[in-house]
Every structure is written in C-alpha cells, then in structure tokens.
Amino acid sequence: MIERLVVLAEARYTRLILVGLLFLSLQTTIFNEMRPFGVSLQVMLLLAGSCGLAKGSQTGAVAGFIVGLLYDMVLTTPMGLCAAVFAVVGYLAGFVHTFVHESTWWSRMLASLGVSVIGMFMLPIAFTITGAEGVLTTEVFLVASVVAVFNAALSLPAEWLCNWAIRDEALVR
Amino acid sequence: MAGYSFTRRRAIILLSLTSVLLITLDLRGSSAVNFTRSAFGSIFRPIESATRVVTRPIQNTWNGITNYNDVLAENRRLRDLVAYDEGATVAAIASVREAQELLALNGLPTLAGISSCTAQVVGQSPSNFTQTVELNRGSECGIKVGMPVLNAAGMIGKVTDVYSKRSVVMLITDPGYSLSVKVVNTPPTTTTTTVPGQVAPSTTSTTTTTTTTTIPRTTTSTIKGFTPGGTAAPTTTQPLLPGETTPTGTVGPNQPGKNTSSPITVPAGADLPLRETGALEGRGLTKNPVIRFIENQPRFGSVAVGSPVISSGGATSLAPPDIVIGTVSRVVKRSGTLGPLLEVKLSANFDNLNFVRVLLYQPITERPAAP
Numbered sequence: 001m002i003e004r005l006v007v008l009a010e011a012r013y014t015r016l017i018l019v020g021l022l023f024l025s026l027q028t029t030i031f032n033e034m035r036p037f038g039v040s041l042q043v044m045l046l047l048a049g050s051c052g053l054a055k056g057s058q059t060g061a062v063a064g065f066i067v068g069l070l071y072d073m074v075l076t077t078p079m080g081l082c083a084a085v086f087a088v089v090g091y092l093a094g095f096v097h098t099f100v101h102e103s104t105w106w107s108r109m110l111a112s113l114g115v116s117v118i119g120m121f122m123l124p125i126a127f128t129i130t131g132a133e134g135v136l137t138t139e140v141f142l143v144a145s146v147v148a149v150f151n152a153a154l155s156l157p158a159e160w161l162c163n164w165a166i167r168d169e170a171l172v173r
Numbered sequence: 174m175a176g177y178s179f180t181r182r183r184a185i186i187l188l189s190l191t192s193v194l195l196i197t198l199d200l201r202g203s204s205a206v207n208f209t210r211s212a213f214g215s216i217f218r219p220i221e222s223a224t225r226v227v228t229r230p231i232q233n234t235w236n237g238i239t240n241y242n243d244v245l246a247e248n249r250r251l252r253d254l255v256a257y258d259e260g261a262t263v264a265a266i267a268s269v270r271e272a273q274e275l276l277a278l279n280g281l282p283t284l285a286g287i288s289s290c291t292a293q294v295v296g297q298s299p300s301n302f303t304q305t306v307e308l309n310r311g312s313e314c315g316i317k318v319g320m321p322v323l324n325a326a327g328m329i330g331k332v333t334d335v336y337s338k339r340s341v342v343m344l345i346t347d348p349g350y351s352l353s354v355k356v357v358n359t360p361p362t363t364t365t366t367t368v369p370g371q372v373a374p375s376t377t378s379t380t381t382t383t384t385t386t387t388i389p390r391t392t393t394s395t396i397k398g399f400t401p402g403g404t405a406a407p408t409t410t411q412p413l414l415p416g417e418t419t420p421t422g423t424v425g426p427n428q429p430g431k432n433t434s435s436p437i438t439v440p441a442g443a444d445l446p447l448r449e450t451g452a453l454e455g456r457g458l459t460k461n462p463v464i465r466f467i468e469n470q471p472r473f474g475s476v477a478v479g480s481p482v483i484s485s486g487g488a489t490s491l492a493p494p495d496i497v498i499g500t501v502s503r504v505v506k507r508s509g510t511l512g513p514l515l516e517v518k519l520s521a522n523f524d525n526l527n528f529v530r531v532l533l534y535q536p537i538t539e540r541p542a543a544p
Binding site for chain 1: 206217221225231235296302305333343455
C-alpha cells in the first residue's frame with residue numbers, strides 16, 4: 001500500500017499537480033492583488049507554456065490540460081475551457097521550439113512570449129464561443145502584451161521547475 | 174517520451190474530447206461538476222490561506238510602492254467625508270424609518286422586511302475576463318443562487334454559485350449582468366417672469382391657496398434629488414365657497430353633496446419626481462454600465478445627468494425595489510424611436526469591496542424549477 005503511494009507520489013504528473021497547486025495559490029493571492037497596468041498576471045499560463053518548452057509538444061499538451069483544469073476549478077467559466085486553451089498553449093510551445101536549431105535562453109523567452117500572446121487571445125475567443133459577452137474587446141491587446149512580457153521574463157526559472165516536475169520516472173528512482 | 178502508451182494524435186483527440194465533454198457538462202449545469210468544484214475548493218482553501226499569509230509582505234510592499242500617495246490622499250478625503258456624514262446620518266436614519274413605515278402602511282414592499290446575511294469578500298476572480306468576487310459565507314447562511322448583494326453604498330451584484338461556506342458573486346459590471354432599474358428624473362421647472370410696470374398675466378378672480386410643506390432638507394448623499402424623507406410633495410387646497418365655513422366638531426369635511434367645497438388635499442403630481450424604467454447592463458470593469466430601453470416620453474423629459482438610478486423591483490426582477498445603484502453620468506441620445514442610452518456611475522466602489530450584505534431574497538426567475 002505504502003509502496004503504491006510512493007510510486008504515485010513519484011509519478012511526474014503528480015508532481016506537476018503539486019506544482020500546479022502552488023502556482024494556483026500564487027495566482028489567486030499575490031498575482032490577483034498585484035496588477036500592473038490593471039492586468040492580472042497569468043502564472044498558470046506560464047506554467048503550461050513552460051511545460052511545453054521543457055518537454056516537447058505531446059507532454060506539453062497533457063501538462064497544459066492538467067494545469068488548465070486546475071485553473072478551471074477556481075474560475076466561474078465553463079469547466080474544461082482553460083484546460084483546452086492551455087493544452088493548445090503547451091502543445092504550441094513544444095511544437096514551435098522544435099524549429100529552433102540550437103536553442104538559446106532568448107529563443108526560449110521569445111517562444112514563451114509568443115505562446116502567451118496566443119493563449120491570451122484564445123481565452124476570450126473561447127469564452128465568447130461558450131456564450132460570454134463583452135470579453136472580446138480591444139483591452140485584450142493590453143492584457144496579452146503585459147502577460148506575455150511577464151511570462152517571457154519568468155520563462156527560464158519556470159522551465160527549470162517544469163523540467164524537474166515532469167522528468168521521467170526512471171530518472172527519479 | 175519512451176514508454177508512453179498512446180500516440181500524439183490519440184493524446185490530442187482524447188484531450189479535445191475531454192474538454193468538450195467537460196464544457197458540455199458544465200454548461201448543462203451538471204451536479205458532478207459543481208461537486209468537483211466544491212470538493213476542490215475545500216482542499217485548496219488551506220493551501221491558498223497559507224500562501225496568502227506567506228505572500229502578504231510582498232503584497233504590502235507592492236501596495237506601498239504603487240498606492241502610497243493614493244492612500245494618503247484618500248485618507249484625507251475620507252476624514253472630510255466622515256465629518257460631513259456624521260451629522261447627516263442621524264437624520265437620514267430617521268427619514269429612512271419614516272419612509273419604511275409609510276411603505277409598510279401602504280402595503281408596499283420594503284427592504285426592511287427582507288432578511289440578510291453579512292459576508293466578507295475574500296477574493297476576486299484571477300481572470301482578466303470575468304468580474305466576480307468570492308464571499309466567505311455560503312448556503313449555511315441561507316444564501317442561494319440569484320440573491321442580490323449590496324454594500325453600504327449600493328448594489329454590487331448577484332450570487333451565481335453557492336457552496337457550503339463560500340459563494341461567488343457576479344458583479345454588476347460583468348457583461349453578463351442585467352437588471353431592471355428605475356431612473357428618477359426631476360421634472361423641468363417652469364419660471365414665470367414679470368416685467369416691472371406691466372400687468373401681471375394672471376388676472377383670474379379665482380383664489381387658489383397653495384400650501385407647501387417645507388421640511389428642513391437633509392442631504393444624506395450626493396445623489397441629486399434623492400433625499401429620502403427630506404421633502405414633501407406640495408399640496409393644493411381648494412377654496413371654500415362664499416358663505417361657507419369649515420365644519421367643526423365630529424362632522425367630517427367630506428359631506429354628501431358638498432364635495433366641491435370640502436378642503437380636499439391633493440398632491441400636485443406634476444411636481445413629483447418622474448420615474449422611468451429600463452434595463453441596466455454591465456460592460457466590464459473599465460466601462461460604466463448602461464441603461465437601455467428607456468422610452469422617449471414627453472412628460473419624462475430629457476434625463477438629467479446626476480439623476481439617481483435605483484432597482485425597479487417587480488415579479489421577475491433580480492432584486493427588490495429601491496436599492497440604490499448609482500447616478501446617470503452621461504446621456505447618449507439616439508435617433509428615431511430609440512430611447513436615450515444612459516451611462517451609470519455606480520455608487521459602490523468596486524476596487525475596495527470588503528463587507529457586503531446578501532439579501533435573502535431569491536427572485537422567481539432564479540428559483541430552480543420543480544421536478
């Protein structure tokens with residue numbers, strides 16, 4: 001029984017959920033209060049994108065889905081909406097980076113910036129598709145810009161954290 | 174990636190289908206989704222509280238850097254405001270009580286008859302696209318979906334999700350919010366100017382006595398024309414016919430066949446504030462809500478900026494009547510039969526929501542349908 005629990009705890013997606021909970025608590029507390037230019041910074045989006053950068057498109061999509069689902073739990077928007085968007089963001093982050101021949105720190109930051117912009121445009125579009133009104137405004141440009149710059153600045157430590165969280169089980173043991 | 178049991182394409186299809194399934198379940202109001210959210214809230218709450226304690230110094234530092242000057246200025250302004258309001262509060266309470274008694278005597282609904290639950294705002298939506306706040310009271314206090322929420326200044330929104338010890342409130346600024354409201358417009362005043370040396374235009378021999386009761390006006394808010402109990406409608410008393418006297422003793426003034434001469438007091442309706450209903454719609458935190466469907470009635474006249482906006486009530490309304498919402502801040506005139514579009518400056522300050530009151534009044538439209 002205990003061995004099973006240990007195996008479960010060592011599973012990479014369990015670690016990702018724990019890291020996701022930590023990021024979610026930061027999202028709902030400190031980043032909810034600190035709003036530069038009136039914009040709530042999106043660390044959950046940062047986590048989803050960083051997972052894709054760290055582990056490629058397939059793992060990025062699954063990790064993004066899990067992170068988005070955690071975010072959906074505290075939002076009033078339809079469950080699964082952020083999960084779908086963040087899965088796309090995680091996938092794109094990994095996919096875009098496969099085109100880079102020799103990745104550098106700035107190419108990773110650039111990729112994080114790009115996928116964050118895409119994510120912040122996809123969110124209001126998805127909200128609109130599911131029936132929300134008045135979210136697709138010109139303000140999205142400001143929100144996307146601020147969130148993207150912030151996510152790019154923090155993409156390297158976030159990627160390092162994701163590398164640790166979703167490393168293969170064989171390496172853990 | 175080695176050892177991964179399914180291919181990339183299968184993973185993507187599976188994720189897409191799961192998302193669609195979850196969205197469909199949630200939009201159809203599945204109880205399983207609500208239960209999952211509620212259970213997750215119970216698990217997540219301690220983690221969030223611990224993080225809040227740990228990150229508080231960082232938040233305070235941030236607020237100190239960004240808001241210090243604003244806080245100082247606001248503190249000064251609030252001191253002035255408190256001094257100004259203290260004197261008016263006592264008179265206002267008396268006026269409101271009088272108004273409530275009057276409404277109760279006439280069998281009209283009042284806010285005093287509705288129970289409420291006081292709650293504290295413990296968080297707001299971390300999203301940039303929804304305007305919601307979270308309260309620390311839930312179904313244990315009697316809160317149900319659809320109940321109106323207000324603070325000391327006025328209406329702030331309605332309850333959209335209820336859990337055992339917390340609830341989520343959609344703010345009045347949310348684009349998904351709509352409420353029927355009344356705009357209280359002050360009628361235009363007519364002024365008669367008499368040029369010296371000319372005969373006055375009024376040459377009729379009928380004598381009309383106009384009695385105006387003036388109660389010392391107590392301003393309880395900055396809303397123009399909204400001073401509950403502060404004014405009384407002017408009344409017109411009809412004159413007695415020659416040779417008649419006012420009945421004395423136990424004989425009432427309204428005797429058969431003498432109704433034309435009895436001193437009946439009638440309110441001068443033309444001088445009363447006029448009301449018109451419309452639908453208030455939120456437009457996000459950065460834009461003021463607007464009122465649509467105001468009719469172009471000649472008697473109502475043009476809406477004055479500063480006219481108070483209050484909830485209209487009614488069988489299908491989301492809130493009981495006479496809850497203060499704000500004042501008209503801008504009037505956008507539209508052509509044809511379209512009425513004007515009114516922008517509303519809300520009374521409540523949505524940047525600093527703390528203690529709020531949930532009226533335990535569930536509108537008919539929000540009640541779950543009987544199985």
